[in-house]
Each structure stands twice: as structure tokens, then as C-alpha cells.
Amino acid sequence: MTQTEVAEVMEPGGAQGVRRRDFIEVAAVSAAGVGALAVLVPLISQMAPSADVLAESSTEVDISAIAAGQAIKAVFRKQPVFVRHLTPVEISEADKVPLSELRDPQTLEERTKPGKKEWLITMGVCTHLGCVPLGTGQGEPKGEYGGYFCPCHGSQYDTAARIRKGPAPKNLVVPDYVFSSPTVVKIG
Amino acid sequence: MPRLIAALVGAFFTLCLLIAFGTGLVSYISEPPAKTVEAAFHKAPNEDFHLQSDGPFGTFNRQQLQRGFQVYKEVCSACHSLSYVAFRDLKEIGYNDAEVKAIAAGFKVPVYNAATGELKTRDGVPTDHFPPVVYGGSGSPPNLSLITKARHGGAAYVHSLLTGYTDQPAELLKKYPESKTPDGLFYNPYFANLNIAMPPPLVSDGQVSYKDGTKATVDQMATDVAAFLVWTAEPKLEKRHQTGWPVLGFLLFASVLAYMAYRNVWADKKH
Amino acid sequence: MSFPWANEYKPKHPAMVWLDEKLPLPRFVYNAVGAGYPVPRNLNYMWNFGVLAGFCLVIQIVTGIVLAMHYAANTEVAFSSTEHIMRDVNWGWMLRYAHANGASAFFVVVYAHIFRGFYFGSYKAPREMIWLLGVVIFLLMMATAFMGYVLPWGQMSFWGAQVITGLFSAIPLVGDGLHQWLLGGFAPDNAALNRFFSLHFLLPFVILGVVILHIWALHIPGSSNPTGVEVKSESDTVPFHPYYTAKDGFGLAVFLFLYCAMLFFFPNALGHPDNYIPANPMQTPAHIVPEWYFWPFYAILRAFTADLTIPFTHIVLVPAKLLGVLAMFSAILVWFALPWLDTSPVRSGHYRPRFRKIYWALVIDVVVLGYCGGSPAEEPFVMISQIAAAYYFLHFFIILPLVSMTETPQPLPFSITESVLGKDEAATLAPAE
Numbered sequence: 001m002t003q004t005e006v007a008e009v010m011e012p013g014g015a016q017g018v019r020r021r022d023f024i025e026v027a028a029v030s031a032a033g034v035g036a037l038a039v040l041v042p043l044i045s046q047m048a049p050s051a052d053v054l055a056e057s058s059t060e061v062d063i064s065a066i067a068a069g070q071a072i073k074a075v076f077r078k079q080p081v082f083v084r085h086l087t088p089v090e091i092s093e094a095d096k097v098p099l100s101e102l103r104d105p106q107t108l109e110e111r112t113k114p115g116k117k118e119w120l121i122t123m124g125v126c127t128h129l130g131c132v133p134l135g136t137g138q139g140e141p142k143g144e145y146g147g148y149f150c151p152c153h154g155s156q157y158d159t160a161a162r163i164r165k166g167p168a169p170k171n172l173v174v175p176d177y178v179f180s181s182p183t184v185v186k187i188g
Numbered sequence: 189m190p191r192l193i194a195a196l197v198g199a200f201f202t203l204c205l206l207i208a209f210g211t212g213l214v215s216y217i218s219e220p221p222a223k224t225v226e227a228a229f230h231k232a233p234n235e236d237f238h239l240q241s242d243g244p245f246g247t248f249n250r251q252q253l254q255r256g257f258q259v260y261k262e263v264c265s266a267c268h269s270l271s272y273v274a275f276r277d278l279k280e281i282g283y284n285d286a287e288v289k290a291i292a293a294g295f296k297v298p299v300y301n302a303a304t305g306e307l308k309t310r311d312g313v314p315t316d317h318f319p320p321v322v323y324g325g326s327g328s329p330p331n332l333s334l335i336t337k338a339r340h341g342g343a344a345y346v347h348s349l350l351t352g353y354t355d356q357p358a359e360l361l362k363k364y365p366e367s368k369t370p371d372g373l374f375y376n377p378y379f380a381n382l383n384i385a386m387p388p389p390l391v392s393d394g395q396v397s398y399k400d401g402t403k404a405t406v407d408q409m410a411t412d413v414a415a416f417l418v419w420t421a422e423p424k425l426e427k428r429h430q431t432g433w434p435v436l437g438f439l440l441f442a443s444v445l446a447y448m449a450y451r452n453v454w455a456d457k458k459h
Numbered sequence: 460m461s462f463p464w465a466n467e468y469k470p471k472h473p474a475m476v477w478l479d480e481k482l483p484l485p486r487f488v489y490n491a492v493g494a495g496y497p498v499p500r501n502l503n504y505m506w507n508f509g510v511l512a513g514f515c516l517v518i519q520i521v522t523g524i525v526l527a528m529h530y531a532a533n534t535e536v537a538f539s540s541t542e543h544i545m546r547d548v549n550w551g552w553m554l555r556y557a558h559a560n561g562a563s564a565f566f567v568v569v570y571a572h573i574f575r576g577f578y579f580g581s582y583k584a585p586r587e588m589i590w591l592l593g594v595v596i597f598l599l600m601m602a603t604a605f606m607g608y609v610l611p612w613g614q615m616s617f618w619g620a621q622v623i624t625g626l627f628s629a630i631p632l633v634g635d636g637l638h639q640w641l642l643g644g645f646a647p648d649n650a651a652l653n654r655f656f657s658l659h660f661l662l663p664f665v666i667l668g669v670v671i672l673h674i675w676a677l678h679i680p681g682s683s684n685p686t687g688v689e690v691k692s693e694s695d696t697v698p699f700h701p702y703y704t705a706k707d708g709f710g711l712a713v714f715l716f717l718y719c720a721m722l723f724f725f726p727n728a729l730g731h732p733d734n735y736i737p738a739n740p741m742q743t744p745a746h747i748v749p750e751w752y753f754w755p756f757y758a759i760l761r762a763f764t765a766d767l768t769i770p771f772t773h774i775v776l777v778p779a780k781l782l783g784v785l786a787m788f789s790a791i792l793v794w795f796a797l798p799w800l801d802t803s804p805v806r807s808g809h810y811r812p813r814f815r816k817i818y819w820a821l822v823i824d825v826v827v828l829g830y831c832g833g834s835p836a837e838e839p840f841v842m843i844s845q846i847a848a849a850y851y852f853l854h855f856f857i858i859l860p861l862v863s864m865t866e867t868p869q870p871l872p873f874s875i876t877e878s879v880l881g882k883d884e885a886a887t888l889a890p891a892e
Contacts, residue, residue: 025701028449028708031442038438042550046525051547055276055315190799191860198856201786202849208765208779209845216838244724272542330736334542337727338735380745421735424545424552431553432723439719443712446705453705457697458879459500 058188060180063119071136073124076187080124080132081175082148083185086159090146091117094160104171108160111174121177121185122161126150128168133157148172225364229357231377233341233348239415241343244433247426248419250282255398256416257281259409261291262396263389264332267325270318272333273420280423281416288314295319326372327385336414337421343414345378350410352378353388462681464693466494491678497696498703499684501879505579506682507710508572513670514711515565520663522558523607530610532656534649537612538737556726562604563729564718566752569597578818580687580806585680587798592673594794596666601753601791603662606655608750609647613734618747620647620655626760629781646740686878687806688871694883695875746835754832755825760787761836762848786848793855800855803863805871813866817858824850 049057059076061083066072071084086094091108099105112120124132128150134140135148135157143149144165145158155166162171177187240249257278260270275292283291292312297319300307312319323329336342356375361368369375373383390406398404418425468486470476479486489495529548531540544551573593576582582590605623609616624647628638643650681690690696697703721728729751733744749757763783766775777785793800808815824847831844877883 024445024452025449025705028442028445031438031445032708035438035442042553043521043525045549046551046554047528048549050529050543050549050551051276052274052315052543053547055274190796191802194793194796194800194856194860197789198852201782201789201852201856204765204767204777204782204786205762205845205849205852207767208763209842209849211765212838212842212845216842221838272539272546277546334735338732340732428552428556428723428726432719435719435723436716439712439716443709443716446709446712450705450709453701457500457702459502459697 058186061185061187062183063185064183068118073136074187076123076175081187082120082122082124082136082161082172084120084122084136084161086118086120090159093146094158094162097158097162103163103169106160106162106171111160111162111171113177113179116179119185120159120161121187122172122174125173126152126155126168127163127170127172128153128155128166133172225360225367226381228363229360229377229382230380231348231352233344233378235344237344237347237411237414239343239411239418241415241418241425244429246429248281249415251400252412252415253281253419254283255400255402255409256412256414256419258396258398259390259413260332260416263409264413265318265321267321267323267329267386268332269321269329270333270420271320271331272317273423274315274317275312276314277423281419285314292316325385329386332417332420334421336417343418346414346417347410348378349376349384350390350413351407352376461490461495461678462497462690462693462696464696465490465497466698468493468495491674492704493700494698496678496681496699497690497693498682498699499690499695499875500697500702501684501686501875502682502703502706503685504710505571505575505685507707508568508575510707511568511710511714512565512572514714515561515568516663516666516670518561519558519565520667522554522561523660523663525554526558527660530656532610532653534612534652534738537610537652541611553722556722559730560718560721560726562607563750563752564714564721565600566604568714569600570752573597574822577821578808579683579685580801580803580808581683582798583801583806584798586677586683588676588679589673590798591795592669592676594791596669596673597794598791599662599666599669603659603666604750604752606659606662608734609652609655610659611734612652612738614736614738614744615731615734615747617647617738617740618743619749620651622747623749624651626784626787629778629784631781683806684875685807685809686872686875687810688873688875688878691874692876692883748833751829751833754830755828756787756790756832758828758832758844759790759848759851760784761832761841762786762844764841764845786852790848790851797855800860801863802860803866803868805868810869810871811866812869813862814859817854817862820850821854824854 057077059074059081061072061074061081063072063083063085066083066085068085069087069090071082073080074083075081094108099107108117108120111122112118124136126133129152131150131152133148133150133155135142141149141151143156145156147157147159147161147164149156150166150168153167155168156164157168157172158164160171163169175187177185180186240247240252260268275288275295278288278291279285292314295312295316295318296309297312297316298307298309318333321329330338336346339345341348353374353376356369367382369383373385374387375382376384390409393403393405395406396404396409402408422428468479468483468489470479470485475485478484486495526544529540529544529551531537541555544555546552548554576590576593605619609620620642624638624641627641628634630637639645641651642648643654684690731748731750736744748754760783763779763786766779767777767782768775803811803814805811808818827847828844828851831840831847834840872878874883
């Protein structure tokens, strides 16, 4: 910077001087703005799931005691999940249905793990408005298609838990899961 | 008139206080309060005790915390619970998922079946907290989760207490013969009333065998478990320090800017 | 009211013109804390604490609302829900430490604000109403802070609740009934914890309301100033914005630096270790002490150790416990009478040599009381607190009225401008008063 330029900057009444003054004030107000934004981070993220909730985001289910034709209701992320051991009859019933007849076309293969076609694992949350369908417990109505029946608005699911009748738009959701051993399923 | 009433109220309270003071002074002089045995023999925690987590730059020494956890598990956990800590938290001191799972499975967690009224136990899982310890003996072993924040002196207190067991000084027995440590209690000058129900928990070098090869002297074990209990009480200490420095740096910068802005605004106004 | 030379709000942008016609909120802000509020030009840094106190209230309300999203007011889980906040909630440790240390910061700032008022005679006419509302705010703050301290349900929470609600049982005839009514039981338990939570949530908004009245009342006569001489002409004042917004901004930045240093590096320094022990109704801590900001008043409470009896008999006129309670409340309530106890026509302590001496004696006295209040109830602390409490009452009830009647104040400057510039053009033009 040359002497004249310095003189211009230092000149209190000059245009440069005014600009330097404004700069400091703008910088101070900006710093306050940055600080206020930074404070929003904890205030907003405190509402996100806490560590204990996140730690329960996966569930292990022991399936060794579920005989063919039976189903259990397990808890996954505070919601019911249905683990169903399909019988060969139920499997063939599911396979018989042409995809063109389905509202949400999917085969049973696509809804189970390779080589584990008899294990149907779905969320127990009706895709209509979130009720819990019946059909897991002994003696509960399984609906016209032998799968699940939602008592709230009459949605009917088949043996592959696909929507067949009633207001629900989609099949019961298949969560992410892996067989961590032949008898233990890790969901989530 | 209001000032007269005020003067009377003030005089009344002052008089009451002077009476109380006089009464107190007379009894203080006629029977000076005797020094209690606690006042005479209680010791403050060792001030020379330091950990890596001390001070505003403090961090956790995870190797040490793991050693401390081992001491807790093999020695303290027989009587003391740690129930505000979850097994999953142990990942923060450097255990991996499989290790945490194995540690959790080593603890029995109570489960109450409301339908049958049965109380059973099952193996712990990482999402469980350390289970409560059912203690049948005398005394009431405190939950250790928060102990370094719940005692004056913190970690230094834990270390001093663990290493401070000794015989009662002869001087104490001479001056306060009625204060002989009762049977079943143990003399420890760092404990508030000098006699503690806990038997000396760390008695010999090599009581635990450290996996990292550190020599397990009594002092080392006491230091390690104190460090571990700093972590259980304040697991976010490290994060707090790490967040604090940038925040203070920013605020220092902002203060300087604000001061310059203030001087600028007032530049043409004498005040 | 404002001074005739106050800037008038003139919106430029059409949207602001439109808004100003329909809802003159920008105008309101402009006149309250903007360029439309003329303020004495000579305010020193002691005048920063009002804005800081308002900021502390905002910190407490914001962090408090957030903490209430995670806290559970039930004796079974209150302590563990607090630990849940400290361990599992995202940034929960920071929010809780911000709230706990925020309470202390609030009291630091408010005590500075009050003692500024004491020194500069801010309570004097025409500002009595501002002062009275300020004392109301202080009382509400004490109630709020006390109930907030109960919420974590630690040992000090529980025994603090026990002791403080026990004060009410000292009232003759209705005391025991009142005590049980306050607690909703015979000892602090779920009923008490729940109502304390409810009121702890409510009272800050009541405080906010009274703060608005406090500021409203302030805008009638305008701010006081270190000379205590009223504003006479435009040269005595500057517009609040940008002059005092800039100065308050600097004060706020320094305050936040100190507050964050506490929060991040010494968050438990002002707390008591016993409150990290869950409440145990069967075992009292060795020394029950309230938070530091209550210590001076706690010392006054404990200083009354002797019953008031008819001399040479054992007939008790007033039991010591009731005396202590009356004295503790009187120690604060006397502030309400302050504008009428101090009759000196001069406001500022700068020009009152004798008042200045007793003022500093009071400051030392309150510090001594605070020290005694935080110490165990043993000698010599009890005897010291008795002398210190006696001086406290003498100061407000007797010495201050006497000094204000008898002292000769030093000459005042003609105006604020004169005190700042050494001369005031207006002084030579104005007729002699």
C-alpha cells in the first residue's frame, strides 16, 4: 500500500474512512449472526433421537421356537414386526397368484431372503393408516387371503403379506434384516 | 412516620440478634465447643493427585479407563452398582461391538414378567444399563456412576479413600477413647466420619492382572479406577472441552469486534 | 413519554409503511430500544446489566423449554431423566449446564443491577415504580430458582425443599396447614415435585411480563445516569441505537465469554456435590446449603438462634424460628420501602460522601453474610452472621434514613453535558435556578 492510499484510509471524513468504519460494524453484527446460527445447532438437534433410542434401532429375534404355520410379534423400533414361518401350502398359495392381480406387484421371493422363502418378516403396521393387523396370534382372523387382516378399515393381506383387498395402498413393509445365524434374525 | 416505624422494626431485629449473639457468646466462652474427632482427624483428599482428564485441556486416557473398568468389574462390582451407565457406553472407552456384547452378556439383568409376577434374570445386552447390585451386608455401598461428582475432591477422594486405610492413630485413641473403630468397620481418615463399612478393597499388588502389561500396584489400581469413575460420572467431559475452546475463541474474537464497533459508534461523542 | 427531541420513526420501505399503519410494532421497538429512545450520554458499564439480565432470562427460558422436552417430573425417574439428559440426549449435557449456570449468571447480573441501583439512587423519585417492579422480579426469580433446584431430585433438592417449605410452618396457627398445603403431603414427594415443575415452567413467563412493565415504567422518566442529574437538553442524550446497542453488544460479548468459560470448563463449580446423590428422605446431608445466591439471606435466617422471651421469665413471645423467617423476608421486603427511607434529594452516591461509606460497608456486610450462609452452622460463623445481620438491618432501617437526613451533599454538575464536557452551553443561557 502506498503512502497516499494509507492516508486515504486513515482520513476520518473521507469515503474510505467511512467504509472502514462500516466494515467493523458489519463484521460485528455478522459475528453475532454466526453465533446465533451456531446456537441453533444444539437447540434443533436435541430433538433428534437420543443415544439410547438410537441404540435400540436394531433388534435380534430368536426364531428357533417358531413352528411352521406360526407367527410371532416382535418389537422393532417400538413398532410391531411380524415373523412368520410359512407352511409349504402357504408358499404355494402365494406363488400361484399372478402378479397382474396385485395392487403392489411383488413375488414372495422378492419379499424374503434367498433360500429362506419360508421366513416372512414384515412390519406389523398397516400401510393404510398405521393400525396393527391381526393374524399372528392363535385364533386371530387372518382375512380372506389367509395372511393378515386389519380390523380398522378392513385391509386384507395374503400369505406373502401383500395387499389384496381394502383401502391399504401397499404391501406390508419388509424391514432390513439379516440372518446372523440360522436361528437368529437381526432386524435393522 | 414511616421512617419511625422502620426504625422501630430495625431496632427490634437488631435487638433480637444482639440477644442471640450475647447468648451464643456466653455459652461459647463458658463451654467452648470441643473439637470433634472428625474435625481433628479427617483428612482432605490428596491434592497432588492428577489425571489426564484434569483441567480445561483434559482428555481421557482410554487405555487407563479400560484398566479402571477391569478393576471395577473384578473388585468393586461385587457390591457397587453403576446403573446410570449403559454397556453400549463402553464403546466410548475403546471397546468394539463384539467386546461390548461379551461384557454385557457377563452381567445378569433382572426381568420382571408382569403377567406371571415372576422375577427372572437374563444375560445383558449392549442396550442395557449396568444392573443394580443386591447387597446383603452391612453398610450401604453407593452407586458409583456419579461418585466423582458426588464427593468433594472427586477422583482424588476416590484414590485417597482406596489407598488411605490405616490403623487408628494412637493419639486419637488417647484423646477420644470412645471413638475406637467399632467391630466390622475400618478406620479411614478420608472418610467423612472416619469409620467406613467397606473393607479395604485393594489389598495387594497384582490383585487384577492387566491385559496391557501395566504393573497392577495398589496405587495404580486405585488411580485407574478413579480415572474410570471420572468417565462414568462425566462421559461428555472430553467433548465438553473440545467444544469449549472454539466457543471461547469465537467469543473472544466477537468481543474484540464488538469493542471496536462500540468505539467506532462513539468516536464522535465524548462520554 | 419521551423527550421532545426524540427521533421519530419514519419507515422508508413501502412494506414497512404498510405494516406501521396496520400494526406499529416496528415503531414500538424503535421507540423502546431503537433510535427513538434518547438516553443519557454518560452511562457507565454498570448500566449494561439491565440488558444482560434480560438476556439471561431469554437463555433460561430457551434452555428450560428444551430441557422440559426430556425431563420427567416424577420422583421415581426425575434423577435418572436428568442423567438421561446428561448422557444420551444430543447436546443435553450442554443444555443442562447452560441452564444450571445460567441461573447463577442471572443472579450475578441481577445483583450487579440491584447494587448499581443502591449506589446511584435509581429507586428515587420519579423512578419508584421501576424499583418496586424490580424487587417483584427479584422475588419471583428467587421462587423460580428455588423450585428449579428441586427438580433434579438430588439430595440437596430434596432437603432444600424440606427446609424452605418448612419455613412456612413457623407461621403461628396456620403454619402447619399451610406447610402441608404447599407440599400436598407431609414431606416433599411426587405432589410437590410436580407442582414445582409446573410453577417453575410458569413463573419465568410471569417474570417476563413484569420485566415488560419494568421497562415500560423506565420509559416514562427515561434512564437514570451516574450523576443523578435529570436530562435537561438534547446534548445530554444520545439515541439508544446505535450508541447503547453497540455498548450493550460489547457488554454481552464479554458476559457470554465469562459465562461460556464457566459452562464448558467449571460447570459444577457453583453446584453442590450432594445433588449428584439421588434424594433420600431417610438421610440428611451433613450440611444443607442452598445455592450461593441465597447465602446472605440464609445466613440471616440462621442468625436468629434465641427465642424472644419476656426478660427474667421463660415465657416465649416469638420463637427463634419465626423470628428468622420474619427477618429473612423483611431483609428483602425492606427494599420496597427504600424510596421512602432514603430522603436525600441527591440521587447519585458520587455526590454523597457519607452515603458512599455506608454503601461500601453494606457491600462488605452482604459478602460476609454470604460467606457465613455458605458455611456450616458452627461457631464462629453463627456469631459473625449475627453481627453482620444486625448491621444489615441497621443499615436499611436506621442508618440510611439518618444519613439521608443529615449529610451535606457535594455540589452537583449543572447538567449531564457539563459533567461530560466540563461546560454546557445551555448553562450560561439558562436563567439561574
